Amino acid sequence: MIISIASGKGGTGKTTVATNLAFAMGSGVQLLDCDVEEPNAHLFIRPVFEYTQTVTTPVPEIDMDKCTLCGKCGEICQFKAIVVVGETVLPFEELCHSCGGCMAVCPEKAITEKGREMGIIQKGHRNGIEFVHGKLRVGEAMSPPLIKEVLACADAQQVTIIDAPPGTSCPVIESMKPADFVLLVTEPTPFGLHDLKLAVGAVRILDIPCGLVINRSDLGDGKVKDYAAEVNLPILLEIPFDRKIAEAYARGASIVDVMPEWKARFLKLYEKIEGLVN
């Protein structure tokens, strides 16, 4: 079972839900933090890291001794990531999507691949929870290749919880695609509702079953609930605004540790997800 936990906007409590669900389930669960631009689930899981791997993506390297400046590489590249300028060929690595097209069309075999560093992935454990996250290199714009590497660590023998990046752009879609279920986290505010609608639209296009967690559910208005009823989006858990929860978050502690009664609520959340998937 793969559960992707997502939200249309940041700061809704997505990581709180992901980490507490993992803590409540205990062993036999893995948490993949795919928010590679700003990973923070490790602050709550506090894993002992055992493995770090540098992730690279292939980009073209030109052998100008072989190149005849025919221009075919520039013609095929849809991303303007390689251009013939005067007497040379310039690759723009930051724009390259690593499709290999330029290498395939080069009649002189003047293009080979070299690795461009995207970031790192780290793996670790804590109390039976397997933890993996990616950290995008500072200044790197393309996160999906790194997210794919994190997702490749999903283990079919375990329950996999994915902490997706915020928003509804490519990195989020990448983090939702392998999921059996998408758990959306929102807050009952106009901004929360606006971004929830975008997130629901994305999940429905992917045709993945989904449900909702409302965080700080006793603040704001009832429009999120009205919307959920309108689009048939089941509300699976409500987390009220509670000073103890806020304090736990600020200390990097989990809700299930400081308020043990929440363990049963998160386990119930998993049961509901299982029921909806089956």
Ligand code: SF4
């Ligand atoms: S690998 Fe693809 S995206 Fe990159 S420069 Fe070549 S054609 Fe363009």
Ligand code: SF4
């Ligand atoms: S396709 Fe090959 S030979 Fe032609 S310009 Fe590009 S690198 Fe040079």
